[in-house]
Amino acid sequence: GAGVSQSPSNKVTEKGKDVELRCDPISGHTALYWYRQSLGQGLEFLIYFQGNSAPDKSGLPSDRFSAERTGGSVSTLTIQRTQQEDSAVYLCASSFSVKNSPLHFGNGTRLTVT
Amino acid sequence: AQSVTQLDSQVPVFEEAPVELRCNYSSSVSVYLFWYVQYPNQGLQLLLKYLSGSTLVKGINGFEAEFNKSQTSFHLRKPSVHISDTAEYFCAVSDRSTNAGNMLTFGGGTRLMVKP
Numbered sequence: 001g002a003g004v005s006q007s008p009s010n011k012v013t014e015k016g017k018d019v020e021l022r023c024d025p026i027s028g029h030t031a032l033y034w035y036r037q038s039l040g041q042g043l044e045f046l047i048y049f050q051g052n053s054a055p056d057k058s059g060l061p062s063d064r065f066s067a068e069r070t071g072g073s074v075s076t077l078t079i080q081r082t083q084q085e086d087s088a089v090y091l092c093a094s095s096f097s098v099k100n101s102p103l104h105f106g107n108g109t110r111l112t113v114t
Numbered sequence: 115a116q117s118v119t120q121l122d123s124q125v126p127v128f129e130e131a132p133v134e135l136r137c138n139y140s141s142s143v144s145v146y147l148f149w150y151v152q153y154p155n156q157g158l159q160l161l162l163k164y165l166s167g168s169t170l171v172k173g174i175n176g177f178e179a180e181f182n183k184s185q186t187s188f189h190l191r192k193p194s195v196h197i198s199d200t201a202e203y204f205c206a207v208s209d210r211s212t213n214a215g216n217m218l219t220f221g222g223g224t225r226l227m228v229k230p
Contacts, residue, residue, distance in 0.1 A: 103216060105158040
């Protein structure tokens with residue numbers, strides 16, 4: 001079946017603009033995760049959604065970052081007033097809620113802030 | 115809280131040679147352990163995972179890893195690498211607690227470069 005789909009695959013934006021990144025999880029996966037992968041660094045956790053529970057936002061680096069998940073499926077990560085340090089690959093993953101269910105990752109959105 | 119350290123940022127190796135990618139972790143809670151691989155311009159794929167039982171875990175593409183509790187390590191090995199194994203490899207842990215999700219904490223990654 002279809003995997004995790006992210007769009008756009010690439011996004012170039014000017015400093016100060018807002019951007020929206022989209023993630024379509026695998027059908028039936030109730031858990032959804034956003035990670036950020038910066039050049040030369042590992043993967044940084046941003047936010048986690050589990051079913052209808054309140055999301056775990058502990059990884060969001062600033063209040064310019066927000067995310068929502070509508071209808072328990074599609075998620076949008078929004079970055080307001082982008083800064084150059086926001087340039088990174090943003091990865092989305094989804095999984096079943098069953099403990100130890102593996103995370104399935106999308107190919108990411110490469111964000112470049114000029 | 116957990117942290118994962120991958121001691122080598124890059125590992126160059128010749129084709130058909132053995133390789134070991136090192137991973138150490140620190141955690142205040144009991145964890146599960148994972149290795150993921152990322153090929154260029156792609157997302158991450160699960161290579162293998164340790165949940166319980168035998169400390170030697172076999173994964174896809176001929177990779178295996180051994181969990182060492184006393185050394186808090188989970189090193190990844192392959193006896194003979196191929197050019198196609200060139201990729202970024204990430205070690206990760208997740209909290210075993212039943213009320214925790216499957217969120218992963220990742221290491222910084224190791225770039226495996228296989229040369230002909």
